[in-house]
Amino acid sequence: MKFIRNAFKKLKKNIKNKIYTIKKDHLIREYFKNNVLFVVFVAVCVLNSTMLRFLCMHTVENFLSWKAILADTIVVSTVGAFGYYIKPKDRFAYYFGFCIFFTAICMINSVYYTFYTSFASISMLSLTQYIGDVGDAVVENVLQLKDLVYLIGPIIMLVVHFKLKKKNYYKKVELKSERKKKALHTLTASAFLLAIFLITLSSLDISRFFKQWNKEYIVMRFGIYVYQANDLVASVQPKVNSMFGYDKASKEFNEYFADAKDSYETNEYTNIFEGKNIIAIHAESMMTNVMDLKFNDLEVTPNLNRLASEGMFFNNFYSQVSVGTSSDSELTYNTSLMPTKSGTAFVSYSNRKYIGIPSLLNEKGYYTFSMHANNADFWNRRTMHKNLGYQRFYSKTDYEVKKENVIGLGLSDKEFFKQSIDKIEKINAENDKWYGLLIMLSNHTPFSEVDKYGEFPVDIKETITKEDGTTEEVVYPYMEGTKLGNYFKSIHYADSALGEFIEGLDEKGLLENTVIVLYGDHDARLPRKNYDRLYNYDKETDSVMEEDNPEYKEYDSYQYELGRKVPFIIWTKDMHGTKLNFTNSNVMGMYDVVPTLGNMFGFHNKYILGHDIFDIKENNIVCFPNGNWVNNKLYYNSQKAAYLPLTEEEISEEEIAQNTEYTNKLLDVSNNIIVFDLLNEEKNNKLREVGTEK
Numbered sequence: 001m002k003f004i005r006n007a008f009k010k011l012k013k014n015i016k017n018k019i020y021t022i023k024k025d026h027l028i029r030e031y032f033k034n035n036v037l038f039v040v041f042v043a044v045c046v047l048n049s050t051m052l053r054f055l056c057m058h059t060v061e062n063f064l065s066w067k068a069i070l071a072d073t074i075v076v077s078t079v080g081a082f083g084y085y086i087k088p089k090d091r092f093a094y095y096f097g098f099c100i101f102f103t104a105i106c107m108i109n110s111v112y113y114t115f116y117t118s119f120a121s122i123s124m125l126s127l128t129q130y131i132g133d134v135g136d137a138v139v140e141n142v143l144q145l146k147d148l149v150y151l152i153g154p155i156i157m158l159v160v161h162f163k164l165k166k167k168n169y170y171k172k173v174e175l176k177s178e179r180k181k182k183a184l185h186t187l188t189a190s191a192f193l194l195a196i197f198l199i200t201l202s203s204l205d206i207s208r209f210f211k212q213w214n215k216e217y218i219v220m221r222f223g224i225y226v227y228q229a230n231d232l233v234a235s236v237q238p239k240v241n242s243m244f245g246y247d248k249a250s251k252e253f254n255e256y257f258a259d260a261k262d263s264y265e266t267n268e269y270t271n272i273f274e275g276k277n278i279i280a281i282h283a284e285s286m287m288t289n290v291m292d293l294k295f296n297d298l299e300v301t302p303n304l305n306r307l308a309s310e311g312m313f314f315n316n317f318y319s320q321v322s323v324g325t326s327s328d329s330e331l332t333y334n335t336s337l338m339p340t341k342s343g344t345a346f347v348s349y350s351n352r353k354y355i356g357i358p359s360l361l362n363e364k365g366y367y368t369f370s371m372h373a374n375n376a377d378f379w380n381r382r383t384m385h386k387n388l389g390y391q392r393f394y395s396k397t398d399y400e401v402k403k404e405n406v407i408g409l410g411l412s413d414k415e416f417f418k419q420s421i422d423k424i425e426k427i428n429a430e431n432d433k434w435y436g437l438l439i440m441l442s443n444h445t446p447f448s449e450v451d452k453y454g455e456f457p458v459d460i461k462e463t464i465t466k467e468d469g470t471t472e473e474v475v476y477p478y479m480e481g482t483k484l485g486n487y488f489k490s491i492h493y494a495d496s497a498l499g500e501f502i503e504g505l506d507e508k509g510l511l512e513n514t515v516i517v518l519y520g521d522h523d524a525r526l527p528r529k530n531y532d533r534l535y536n537y538d539k540e541t542d543s544v545m546e547e548d549n550p551e552y553k554e555y556d557s558y559q560y561e562l563g564r565k566v567p568f569i570i571w572t573k574d575m576h577g578t579k580l581n582f583t584n585s586n587v588m589g590m591y592d593v594v595p596t597l598g599n600m601f602g603f604h605n606k607y608i609l610g611h612d613i614f615d616i617k618e619n620n621i622v623c624f625p626n627g628n629w630v631n632n633k634l635y636y637n638s639q640k641a642a643y644l645p646l647t648e649e650e651i652s653e654e655e656i657a658q659n660t661e662y663t664n665k666l667l668d669v670s671n672n673i674i675v676f677d678l679l680n681e682e683k684n685n686k687l688r689e690v691g692t693e694k
């Protein structure tokens, strides 16, 4: 009896489900029937953008990226919703127009990606030479089937259109209120999808979206249409910024540099390296405080330490980066200008005039080049390196990148240096004097590929003698398994790559007439709490000491800021033991590099913000993009309007106020130089002429 009742219940449930499904199917079918144009429009545009991603980026992450599909759907359906305001007879033109527009975006990016392994940017179209390049590229590439595949979207739309026409679909009468209702319903649905999309965004997604340089990531997470809109805003922003305040900016600029001289003050380092080749090493996330560290008596950075002890070592040197990290570091190193207040100079202001070290060396007959085995468009380097004066930029496509040689973002530093030596050897054979910047990559956050860094335990090993006279080795985990510990392993790897590079250069005789210049580009960007365990490890309990422990060393926000120093080293093979072999402890910033090196190599730039360290000596000041500053006497925090004294010396309030004012002025002038393109004499002369005509 019970069995029959159950069977009956089951049957009833099945019928109910069936009816519900039929109803649902019916509803969906009805919706499709009435909105076929909109549905096909959304489907083909989303399909195109999905195809673009799949054909360009062959990573699992990309294939699984439903967020991009969602974002594309939101964009296209929002655009599509407005189509409902149009009468049915004219609606096709609207959808077809936008379909062509979205298809064009996909096709342009598809072509661009083939050539540059990156996605297109509207801002670059303003550079005429870029249009030339892309123009050629399009012509050469036009026959590639994969770029034409997107035409399938408009073709499908046309087929659907003719079918609908036959069925008199466009003759349907739709009341205005009905059309409005449809539009609003569709917009509501898009808004609902948008809410879901926003909830799922991670902080990394958001930060990369605003920083805008990691184009592949943005396309992978936000889809090509959002990427292109974001890119449009980024391209327009600098124009808006530079529309107002030119006169004031230009006046302040002229006042600021009114007394600037056409040559540096001479000192004992003037022209000491004139005519020598230069290899500058941009050491990713290399920090000075690591140089003092040892684990089980082994130095974390033995090679860096050797260079520092044999050459000129500036151990109180700061990088002055903002959100543009590596690129900001390159900007300041090359031009002595500070990062911009909004956006980044490399991405948002790449069409401004810059006076870079390479262009100054070009004038002196040097051949100049840069090398970085990453995608050339990262941080917009392809454009900016040319702008700074590098005659040749060797990027990822110039290197052989085998899968087994990849660490983190790309080719491992060891392999990068190895392959670079061959290129430098050739350059050396073909050129009289040369200057190259080599940008390292492996020691990059999140420092998680520990198995690739090689053996370097960051634990504490102790040998204990027991009562019976036998010995035993005890291991305390210490920094093992921590983020900072992994950073030490990573930096140890980078250091050993550096060692191999120097050795390799020497073997080829490339160090004979060459000066090595090395700078850390910025700190490891690890939160302050990571340092607690390093300085306050209690091995007995394998934990961090309590703050009330008398041995507890507080690593406060000032210690953290001071700890962000990066190494700056100038080294030659034969410097050791000479009067050029010393450590300079005066505070120094990345913006002091141009004048300091300029004095040694004999190149000069009038529009610099830093000083020759051998000229300004202990009176130097390093300003940071956030308004903080540091000199030999104190570190000043502008947000808190508080400071940490660094010496016993009395400091007057007046002196602090003066330095703060100096910092603000310097940041303003620097920002104006970039935003208003004030180094572009031709442009400024024209503007001045227009001004006087008025």
Ligand code: GP9
Residues within 6 Å of the ligand: 324, 325, 326, 327, 374, 378, 409, 439, 441, 444
């Ligand atoms: C990218 C590399 C890292 O090519 O230089 O940049 P970062 O994340 O350090 O700014």
Ligand code: MN
Residues within 6 Å of the ligand: 284, 285, 325, 326, 327, 521, 522
């Ligand atoms: Mn960096």
